[in-house]
Amino acid sequence: MLTDTALRNLKPKSKIYKVFDRDGMYVAVSTAGTITFRYDYRLNGRRETLTLGRYGPAGMSLAMERERLLDAKRSVDQGLSPALEKQRAKRRLTAAKTFGQMTERWLADARMADSTRAMRKHIIDRDILPVFQNRKLKEVTPDDLRALYNKVKARGAPATAIHVRDIVKQVYAFAILHGERLTNPADDVKAASIATFVPKDRALSPAEIRLAFHQLETIAAYPTIRLALRLILLTMVRKSELVEATWSEVDFENATWTIPKVRMKGRTPHVVYLSRQAMDIFVALHTCAAGSRFVLPSRYDPDRCMSHATLNRVTQLIGSRAKEAELPLEPFTVHDLRRTASTLLNEVGFNADWIEKCLAHEEDSGRRGRSTTRPSTPGRGGTCSRSGPTWWRRGSMGARMCRSWCRRT
Incomplete structure (x- = not known):
C-alpha cells in the first residue's frame, strides 16, 4: 500500500x-x-x-x-x-457556450415581431452583453442577475430591468431546449422582486399640461428633451417610435412623418400628419441634431439614438418638482401624454375612429377603452392630425424660439 x-x-x-x-x-x-x-x-x-x-x-x-x-x-x-x-x-x-454565443443563437431563431427583435437587441447590446458576454452559461448566478437588474433600476428604468430578466430567462430556456445541462438562474429571481406595475389610466387635464410644461422649463434638461415631450403630445406616438426616429422618415415638404412597419407595434407603416407646431419642433430638432441620422441622437454617440429612459427620468423630475412646490400635478409618465391627447380629443368631440388612427391602433374596442379615460362628447368630426383642439393650438411655439433654445446647449 x-x-x-x-x-x-x-x-x-x-x-x-x-x-x-x-x-x-x-x-x-x-x-x-x-x-x-x-x-x-x-x-x-x-x-x-x-x-x-x-x-x-x-x-x-x-x-x-x-x-x-x-x-x-x-x-x-x-x-x-x-x-x-x-x-x-x-x-x-x-463545448460549453458563452452567454453571448447562446444569446446570438436565440435572437436569430426566436419568433418575434421585427420591432420587438430590434428593441430586445438594443437592451442586449446596452445592458446584458457588457456584463455577461464572455461568461460561460453555468457561471451566471441569480446574484449576478440581481446585481444587473438593480443597476438598470438605479438609472430609473424598472421596466427595462423586467425586460432584461425576460430576455435572460428566454436565453436559458432556449439553451436547455437545445441540450445544455444547466439550470435557469432567472427562475430564482421573480419579476415581482424587481418591480411591479399597476395598469395606468392617467390622463392630464389642460391645467395639468400647463403646469407640467411650466415645470419642464425650470429643470436642467436639454432643449431637445423638452421638445420631444411636446412632440409626443402633439403626434400621439409611442415613446419608442419617437426616440428611434430617423430623419429619413420625416418629409418636410409634405409635412408627414412615416414610421416604417419594422418599428411599429402593429407591424404596419404609420403616417403621422404634422401640424404647424409639430413641424416647428422637427425643424428645431434638425438644427440640434448636427448631422446625426437620428431625430434624437445620444449625447455621447451621434450614431445612436437617445436612451429610452431619458424621457422617463425627466417626467419623474417634473413630478418631484411639482410635489416640492405643492402644485396640483400628480405624477405622470411619457405614455400618459399619449393617453392625454387621446382623452382630450375625445372630450372635445373629434371622430373616435380618426383618433384611433392617430394612435395607430388596430380595430379593438378594448384597446379603445384603454386609450381614453373620460367619456367623449359627440358631435365634432374631421381628423385630429393637422390641427388639435383650441387649447392645443394656443400652446404652439415658433421655429425661431426653438432654434434659440438649441443655441443655448
Whole structure:
C-alpha cells in the first residue's frame, strides 16, 4: 500500500512503470517523473482504465485520490463507466457556450415581431452583453442577475430591468431546449422582486399640461428633451417610435412623418400628419441634431439614438418638482401624454375612429377603452392630425424660439 513518503521517493526510469496501492488503484511513473493515479476495472465484460489525477504540490494528494477512487467504484457498482463520464464532462466543458454565443443563437431563431427583435437587441447590446458576454452559461448566478437588474433600476428604468430578466430567462430556456445541462438562474429571481406595475389610466387635464410644461422649463434638461415631450403630445406616438426616429422618415415638404412597419407595434407603416407646431419642433430638432441620422441622437454617440429612459427620468423630475412646490400635478409618465391627447380629443368631440388612427391602433374596442379615460362628447368630426383642439393650438411655439433654445446647449 502506498504512502506519501513512498510516493515522494519514486524516481523516473527509462520506461513507464506502475506501483500498486489498493482496491485496483495504482500510480504510473513516467520517464519525466510525473506520477499519475489510475484505476483499472471491468464493466460489461470489458476492461477500462480511469485516470484519476496527478500527484504533487500542483496536483492531488493520496487521500484525495482515494476519495476519487471510492466515487469511481460506486459508479462501477451502478453499472456506469467513470472513464466515459469523465470524457463526456471534458467534452461538455470544451463545448460549453458563452452567454453571448447562446444569446446570438436565440435572437436569430426566436419568433418575434421585427420591432420587438430590434428593441430586445438594443437592451442586449446596452445592458446584458457588457456584463455577461464572455461568461460561460453555468457561471451566471441569480446574484449576478440581481446585481444587473438593480443597476438598470438605479438609472430609473424598472421596466427595462423586467425586460432584461425576460430576455435572460428566454436565453436559458432556449439553451436547455437545445441540450445544455444547466439550470435557469432567472427562475430564482421573480419579476415581482424587481418591480411591479399597476395598469395606468392617467390622463392630464389642460391645467395639468400647463403646469407640467411650466415645470419642464425650470429643470436642467436639454432643449431637445423638452421638445420631444411636446412632440409626443402633439403626434400621439409611442415613446419608442419617437426616440428611434430617423430623419429619413420625416418629409418636410409634405409635412408627414412615416414610421416604417419594422418599428411599429402593429407591424404596419404609420403616417403621422404634422401640424404647424409639430413641424416647428422637427425643424428645431434638425438644427440640434448636427448631422446625426437620428431625430434624437445620444449625447455621447451621434450614431445612436437617445436612451429610452431619458424621457422617463425627466417626467419623474417634473413630478418631484411639482410635489416640492405643492402644485396640483400628480405624477405622470411619457405614455400618459399619449393617453392625454387621446382623452382630450375625445372630450372635445373629434371622430373616435380618426383618433384611433392617430394612435395607430388596430380595430379593438378594448384597446379603445384603454386609450381614453373620460367619456367623449359627440358631435365634432374631421381628423385630429393637422390641427388639435383650441387649447392645443394656443400652446404652439415658433421655429425661431426653438432654434434659440438649441443655441443655448
